[in-house]
Amino acid sequence: MILQTNIYHAFGFKINSEIDLPELPEAIIYKKENTIHIKWGNLENMWKMLSTDKNPFVVAENFVLFRVEGTAIFLIENGNSIIVSPLQSQKEEEIRLYILGTCMGALLLQNRIYTLHGSVVSIDERAYGIVGYCGAGKSTLARALVKRGYKLISDDIIPVVIQPQGPCVIPSYPYQKLWEDSITQFNMDTNRYKPIVQREKKYSVPIKNNFENNILPLEGIFILNKQQEDKVKIEDVSNLRGLQELFTHTYRNFLVQSLGIMNWHFNTSVQILKRVTLFNITRPTDRFTAFELTDLIVNKIKGESFKNEHI
16 A cells, blocks of 8 residues: 655654644745654554553653554654554544644654643744643633734644754644633634544634744743632742743653653753743633733733843
């Protein structure tokens, strides 16, 4: 059987894939980029040899192997290869979720690309990340900023690299995942969007015009929390607490130790904290606050108090 190879561009890589990934933009062929290969394969024997009943993950310094029961076995190795071994037919939508999520997160870490779990937007040609626990409202807040005319750089995974000018964010691909309640609050029609498999109340929402394709310097990170309080508030985060927050909100942080990159992760965190300001934002749990938080963030960014912190 001859398999068609699709060529995409995302996360700073050219991606050659035997699996259709319609969320990703097509590659610009003339760019000289490292290449990721995504292929179908059979990983059953490897899984039987290496796995245990207690853990769905097998992790070593050069590979990550994991199994999603009823969907597929995935192998990510050497920072340039993803192999997918399907366990059932007609599961390509679920497989795509794991390729663009856990697989890509593991591959980025293998390439020593720092990964945070959240969304990141471009404001005045600077990148600002929004991190937090699941359900905190990261994507919803990013969407509110996009509606204000700012651009999305990445949703779910924030890829950060250290360049001579400091920490910078690499664009991923122009899609968001939004809960039905958020879509309703934005006066959007859920019938226009495709529900995410296994999450019938969450939708895949394309970003058509407000997507940032350039690598931008990371200027600030907002840590979003929900609490039983009436008002939204924002406060600075100390560097000591910042180290803990960065590890807590690293995408798939349980992989860091097993991949043998604890020292690299710590040193990169320190470099980020030298150049990037962290803020903690608390919002009420009982009302929609995305527009209020947007005003708070934009005012903080454009205020003199924020600008002076890096002088």
